[in-house]
Amino acid sequence: MPSEEISISTLASEIAQWDKAKGSTNQNNDPKSIEIALHHTHLPKIADAGIIAFGPNKDSIKLQELNGLGQFLTETEPIDGFSRVAAND
Structure with a gap:
């Protein structure tokens, strides 16, 4: 089932906040650079890859399909260096 649309600027702001909270030293972690x-x-x-679709003005996105995405995320966690937080954390 498709998700709700989110603006790319909102997504970039959320990523910047998450990056800052994780203590990243990335020089390009301001919202505009991320956007x-x-x-x-x-x-x-x-x-x-068919996972997201752009909105009509290409300034927003929405998630298209989750089928198989969980397995993809699980398999790429070691590459990215991140691991999922347990549900009880």
Whole structure:
């Protein structure tokens, strides 16, 4: 089932806040830099994979399909260096 649309700027702000809370030393973790990277690099690749769709003005996205996404996330966790938080944490 598709999700609700979220603006790319809102997504970038959320990522910047998450990155800051994790204590990242990334020089490009301000919301505008993240938004540019999302818009021009990351989101088009995710859209090409059929996981998200851009809104009519390409300034928002929505999740298209979750089938198989859980397995993908599980398999890529070691590559990204992140692990899921347990439900009781």
